Amino acid sequence: MLGRITKRTEAAAAIDEYVIPRSQVVAAHHEELAGVGRVHIDVLFSQHRPGHHVVVLTVGRRSAEPVVRVQSSCLYGETFGSLGCDCHDQLHESLARMRAAGSGILVYLDQEGRGAGLTVKALAYELAERLDFETFDAYSQLGFEHDLRAYGDAVRVLKLLEVGSCVLLTNNPAKVRALEDADITVRRQALWAQKGTPGQRARATRRAHGYLD
Numbered sequence: 483m484l485g486r487i488t489k490r491t492e493a494a495a496a497i498d499e500y501v502i503p504r505s506q507v508v509a510a511h512h513e514e515l516a517g518v519g520r521v522h523i524d525v526l527f528s529q530h531r532p533g534h535h536v537v538v539l540t541v542g543r544r545s546a547e548p549v550v551r552v553q554s555s556c557l558y559g560e561t562f563g564s565l566g567c568d569c570h571d572q573l574h575e576s577l578a579r580m581r582a583a584g585s586g587i588l589v590y591l592d593q594e595g596r597g598a599g600l601t602v603k604a605l606a607y608e609l610a611e612r613l614d615f616e617t618f619d620a621y622s623q624l625g626f627e628h629d630l631r632a633y634g635d636a637v638r639v640l641k642l643l644e645v646g647s648c649v650l651l652t653n654n655p656a657k658v659r660a661l662e663d664a665d666i667t668v669r670r671q672a673l674w675a676q677k678g679t680p681g682q683r684a685r686a687t688r689r690a691h692g693y694l695d
Contacts, residue, residue, distance in 0.1 A: 502639070517574070521541050528592065536589065548587050552636040579671075591635055629656070649669050672695060
């Protein structure tokens with residue numbers, strides 16, 4: 483069985499798909515996504531957050547400068563469609579840009595609640611609602627840094643995929659620094675996807691905390 487999987491992996495590499503070495507992967511398969519088409523998905527264990535996982539979704543063929551999005555899990559935005567969050571819009575806008583470019587890599591990190599977890603996130607939302615705080619301030623009131631995410635797993639994935647240069651879709655300077663510190667050349671593109679009043683409010687808050695235009 484393992485031999486057949488290895489042969490399929492080698493065949494994929496021969497047609498210039500993005501391939502992570504099988505020894506690093508828990509499972510790998512193709513999937514059809516609405517509005518995107520056929521993508522390849524790899525699931526890995528996190529090396530920086532024990533017990534967590536990393537999902538890598540690749541679109542199209544290998545290129546010298548793929549479109550890259552590093553996204554952390556967000557139940558409220560991506561699953562529930564929260565209007566106070568832009569994660570759903572950013573995810574789908576990123577996939578659309580990858581499809582248009584013909585080459586893209588989504589690194590999806592299990593870092594709910596800016597790395598603090600779903601319970602802390604829910605408590606922060608409760609406090610923010612009750613005291614009319616921004617969630618950044620609510621995290622501080624609960625005794626947490628407003629952002630505990632780390633991007634070592636994203637760097638690891640890009641190194642495994644032999645990415646030396648990319649178009650990075652982000653407004654977060656920490657993601658840019660993480661890749662550049664690992665000697666990956668970054669050409670950043672802004673990703674303000676959410677529209678309307680909630681989007682404007684979220685954008686103003688993030689700019690106040692150092693996010694980029």
